[in-house]
Amino acid sequence: MEKPTFDQKLMVFLGMHRDGTFGLFVFRNENLNGPGYHRLLQYHVLPGLRIWNGGNLDRLWWQQDGATVHVTDANMRYLDRQFDGRVISRRAIRGVDWPARSPD
Numbered sequence: 665m666e667k668p669t670f671d672q673k674l675m676v677f678l679g680m681h682r683d684g685t686f687g688l689f690v691f692r693n694e695n696l697n698g699p700g701y702h703r704l705l706q707y708h709v710l711p712g713l714r715i716w717n718g719g720n721l722d723r724l725w726w727q728q729d730g731a732t733v734h735v736t737d738a739n740m741r742y743l744d745r746q747f748d749g750r751v752i753s754r755r756a757i758r759g760v761d762w763p764a765r766s767p768d
Contacts, residue, residue, distance in 0.1 A: 677709050679716060679724070687716040698736035705739070710746060721747055730754030730762055 673695065679687040689709050696704065710721065717724055726747045728734045735755045743751050749758030756762075 675704075679713055681717075687713060696733050698733045698739060701733045702736075702739050702742060705742065725750040725752060726759075727752040728762075 675691045675696070677687075677689040689712055691704065691708070713724065714720055724747065726743050728743075728751075730753065733739075735753060740751075740753070740755055740757055743753070744757040744759065747759075751757070751759030752762060753759065754762045
């Protein structure tokens with residue numbers, strides 16, 4: 665029986681709207697570092713969220729866990745600019761800090 669060397673990876677982005685609709689973006693088998701996460705946000709996830717939200721990110725909040733690749737200086741600055749401070753994360757610039765010992 666063949667066994668893969670590395671576990672498969674799955675990254676899921678879920679956007680929920682107050683009207684009950686949601687957008688789901690799934691990416692598989694990607695090893696991400698800080699720049700790779702930034703590219704994923706810039707070229708796939710945020711453009712999809714803009715389309716889903718009528719062409720902009722107005723009134724949307726971004727929430728993410730504190731994984732190291734998510735909270736690089738460059739990624740936090742980028743998210744802060746894109747969401748005008750509406751970010752919930754460890755190391756948020758103008759947003760809300762992820763609560764200590766909080767479940768995902």
